[in-house]
Amino acid sequence: MTQVAACPACAVAPLAQETARHARPPDAILSIPALHCAACIGKVERALSALPGVERARVNLSLKRVSVHGPDVPDETITAAIKAAGYDAYPLDLTLLEEGQDPVGRALLIRLAIAGFAMMNVMLFSVAVWSGASDATRDLFHLISALISLPAVLFCGQPFFANAWSALRVRALNMDVPISLAILLAAGMSLFEVLNGGAHAYFDAALSLTFFLLIGRYLDHQTRSSARSAAKELAALEVHTAQRIDAGHATKVPVSALRVGDRVLIPTGVRVPVDGTLDSASAVSDRSFLTGESAAQTLIKGFPVQAGEINQGAPFEMTATAVGDDTTLRRVANLVEMAENSRNRYTNLADRAARIYAPAVHLLALLAFVVWVWISGDIRFALNIGVAVLIITCPCALGLAVPAVATAAIARLYAMGFLVKSGTALERLAEVDIAVFDKTGTLTLSSSTGKLSTLSDTQASVARKLAQSSHHPMSRALLSVLPPVPLAEVTQMQEIPGFGMQAVLDGQPVRMGRGSWLGADFDGLGLRIGDGPAIPLPLTDIPRPGVKTALEGLRSLGIAPQILSGDGKTPVQALAAQIGVEDLQFNVSATEKHAYLTGLQKAGHRVLMVGDGLNDTASLAAAHASVAPASALDASRSAADIVLLRDSLAEFPMLMKIARATTRLSRENFAIAAAYNAIAVPVALLGYASPLIAAIAMSASSLTVLANAMRVRIVR
Amino acid sequence: MNVLLILIPVSIILGGLGLCGFLWTLRSGQYDDAEGSAARLLLEDDDAPNDAPDEPRS
Numbered sequence: 001m002t003q004v005a006a007c008p009a010c011a012v013a014p015l016a017q018e019t020a021r022h023a024r025p026p027d028a029i030l031s032i033p034a035l036h037c038a039a040c041i042g043k044v045e046r047a048l049s050a051l052p053g054v055e056r057a058r059v060n061l062s063l064k065r066v067s068v069h070g071p072d073v074p075d076e077t078i079t080a081a082i083k084a085a086g087y088d089a090y091p092l093d094l095t096l097l098e099e100g101q102d103p104v105g106r107a108l109l110i111r112l113a114i115a116g117f118a119m120m121n122v123m124l125f126s127v128a129v130w131s132g133a134s135d136a137t138r139d140l141f142h143l144i145s146a147l148i149s150l151p152a153v154l155f156c157g158q159p160f161f162a163n164a165w166s167a168l169r170v171r172a173l174n175m176d177v178p179i180s181l182a183i184l185l186a187a188g189m190s191l192f193e194v195l196n197g198g199a200h201a202y203f204d205a206a207l208s209l210t211f212f213l214l215i216g217r218y219l220d221h222q223t224r225s226s227a228r229s230a231a232k233e234l235a236a237l238e239v240h241t242a243q244r245i246d247a248g249h250a251t252k253v254p255v256s257a258l259r260v261g262d263r264v265l266i267p268t269g270v271r272v273p274v275d276g277t278l279d280s281a282s283a284v285s286d287r288s289f290l291t292g293e294s295a296a297q298t299l300i301k302g303f304p305v306q307a308g309e310i311n312q313g314a315p316f317e318m319t320a321t322a323v324g325d326d327t328t329l330r331r332v333a334n335l336v337e338m339a340e341n342s343r344n345r346y347t348n349l350a351d352r353a354a355r356i357y358a359p360a361v362h363l364l365a366l367l368a369f370v371v372w373v374w375i376s377g378d379i380r381f382a383l384n385i386g387v388a389v390l391i392i393t394c395p396c397a398l399g400l401a402v403p404a405v406a407t408a409a410i411a412r413l414y415a416m417g418f419l420v421k422s423g424t425a426l427e428r429l430a431e432v433d434i435a436v437f438d439k440t441g442t443l444t445l446s447s448s449t450g451k452l453s454t455l456s457d458t459q460a461s462v463a464r465k466l467a468q469s470s471h472h473p474m475s476r477a478l479l480s481v482l483p484p485v486p487l488a489e490v491t492q493m494q495e496i497p498g499f500g501m502q503a504v505l506d507g508q509p510v511r512m513g514r515g516s517w518l519g520a521d522f523d524g525l526g527l528r529i530g531d532g533p534a535i536p537l538p539l540t541d542i543p544r545p546g547v548k549t550a551l552e553g554l555r556s557l558g559i560a561p562q563i564l565s566g567d568g569k570t571p572v573q574a575l576a577a578q579i580g581v582e583d584l585q586f587n588v589s590a591t592e593k594h595a596y597l598t599g600l601q602k603a604g605h606r607v608l609m610v611g612d613g614l615n616d617t618a619s620l621a622a623a624h625a626s627v628a629p630a631s632a633l634d635a636s637r638s639a640a641d642i643v644l645l646r647d648s649l650a651e652f653p654m655l656m657k658i659a660r661a662t663t664r665l666s667r668e669n670f671a672i673a674a675a676y677n678a679i680a681v682p683v684a685l686l687g688y689a690s691p692l693i694a695a696i697a698m699s700a701s702s703l704t705v706l707a708n709a710m711r712v713r714i715v716r
Numbered sequence: 717m718n719v720l721l722i723l724i725p726v727s728i729i730l731g732g733l734g735l736c737g738f739l740w741t742l743r744s745g746q747y748d749d750a751e752g753s754a755a756r757l758l759l760e761d762d763d764a765p766n767d768a769p770d771e772p773r774s
Contacts, residue, residue: 037755041755041756042759110739113739113742117731120731144724
């Protein structure tokens with residue numbers, strides 16, 4: 001017998017629960033920057049669905065993320081599965097991504113849809129009126145138009161009205177004041193005309209104004225929210241959990257729960273969350289973000305360890321001495337924030353134009369009204385002309401052209417591997433005349449080598465095997481340049497932190513590490529098999545792919561490249577000679593970098609800073625525009641305007657070209673809009689503007705600026 | 717001219733249907749991943765149609 005429900009709601013409730021189960025938020029969201037095609041979606045989703053405990057995995061290609069449902073699957077398992085499929089994945093902090101739903105954008109789209117619907121219907125009636133409908137038919141059409149457009153205008157125009165009101169309340173003028181005035185006056189005056197059987201109604205103008213400007217507003221919102229979500233994603237990537245040692249064993253706790261005096265375990269390859277002192281006998285730590293030095297440093301017990309360093313050797317233990325806002329890392333981040341505030345005072349092109357435009361439009365409309373009252377004495381007629389002037393001068397170009405260009409440019413740059421974080425970044429980038437590069441991590445990729453071809457196959461295969469088992473940056477660099485020979489069979493492999501790797505090959509010991517440890521007379525990396533001689537494995541910085549193309553491109557655009565590095569004289573000069581840069585400085589500290597940059601800017605230059613380390617963050621924030629590679633420290637990425645997502649620098653000149661094209665096209669769009677106004681405004685002032693002319697002038701100028709904006713997609 | 721009395725409501729209703737359709741697609745999250753939806757066409761294994769949207773709706 002089937003169960004009888006007491007009421008319809010009871011029958012529906014299980015269904016609702018079922019729906020809720022499907023709609024519950026994912027248990028993990030991971031960022032996978034390398035996703036780019038259908039095959040990637042298939043690979044990642046298949047790999048994750050095969051994991052036990054995963055209910056559902058869904059890739060979002062636009063956001064390059066995957067959301068995983070499966071409450072009991074640890075992040076590490078998911079990351080490992082995606083890694084096995086061939087992609088790097090980074091878990092994101094769900095609490096920071098919570099607002100990812102973007103209600104504002106959705107509300108704008110709904111308004112846009114309604115405005116579009118109303119505009120099409122009203123336009124049908126308007127066309128009938130323009131082509132000769134008269135008397136009762138015309139009045140009927142006008143009336144129906146009024147019934148459709150009044151609610152639509154009042155609903156869809158709300159974003160403009162709200163902005164205009166907030167500006168007027170503090171006795172200021174912004175772009176939305178003339179917009180709101182034009183929309184409301186057009187609708188209101190048309191209603192008055194319709195009720196009095198007038199011949200002209202501007203309902204279609206009021207609606208198409210709203211529609212076009214909503215497009216602009218939506219594009220603008222998209223640009224800003226992509227910038228915001230990028231920043232949010234960067235924040236969500238930071239270290240959130242730490243392993244605290246309580247009574248002998250490590251427990252996972254949020255970083256915010258750590259207190260001074262807590263003992264913390266730092267696993268291999270993980271960033272140190274707080275400042276402290278080292279408890280383990282020794283540790284290898286990558287502090288390049290602090291010093292700019294490429295080699296990892298060996299620390300011994302009692303040495304200070306700073307938040308942001310990366311453990312490159314065996315896991316170590318430390319005692320916290322400063323947490324939260326007191327850490328060195330956070331203090332630098334605060335400095336950066338202050339430096340950024342000064343740059344935020346940059347006024348963008350649209351705002352500068354709006355300052356001139358808004359008062360001019362109001363004065364012009366008022367003038368038209370007053371003069372026509374004086375000439376004809378007919379207030380209704382004069383008001384008609386005043387409204388026509390407002391409608392025709394309405395700033396579609398300002399509201400639509402600039403966001404359209406910026407959105408198209410940012411979308412194109414994203415496809416090329418540049419993540420534009422700041423809305424005004426492209427405008428500032430276009431004005432740059434000097435590019436200052438950091439060396440380690442920016443112009444170079446970790447470290448690598450010269451002459452390894454002399455190695456025998458046995459030597460190479462042992463080196464490969466040992467390098468593969470270590471997380472040390474030198475091992476990783478070595479791995480990328482060793483010949484692709486099969487791995488040697490070794491046993492008893494172990495890592496001696498600070499010295500190297502050792503293992504046993506066919507009964508004889510093999511060691512790879514620093515020369516002094518191998519008993520050799522050189523100090524760099526070496527390999528020793530059994531009692532044989534120690535073989536040096538020379539490692540130098542290798543430039544990022546595409547560096548030369550990038551620098552040549554910059555020079556041809558009239559931008560002088562310079563190197564400003566915290567590293568020593570020899571490596572900097574070697575690299576500069578290799579990539580052909582004459583203008584270089586070495587042993588520069590973070591404050592000196594900042595001072596040098598500020599000096600250049602005081603001298604009238606606009607400087608682009610490209611850097612990745614903590615010693616660059618202040619300079620990144622102070623520079624006119626800044627770029628950081630994705631491998632950079634969190635603080636540097638958040639200080640930079642643009643994040644470079646790929647390893648190669650080859651597209652760098654393209655970034656500059658697109659930035660310049662963006663500014664140029666925005667200016668062109670202003671010129672186009674001004675040209676339309678120059679023709680249409682005199683017509684309106686003289687009283688010849690009919691709703692038809694207003695509609696044509698407005699739609700034509702909006703479509704022209706949109707089409708012109710799309711040209712940024714074909715810049716070469 | 718009496719035909720207008722039928723045609724006008726018909727045209728408005730048709731337009732309204734289109735509007736409702738758009739609002740429905742918007743609410744059911746069909747614009748959340750435009751690039752992904754385009755690429756998914758090319759995936760060969762369509763074993764189970766994924767009826768739920770990417771991320772929960774608010």
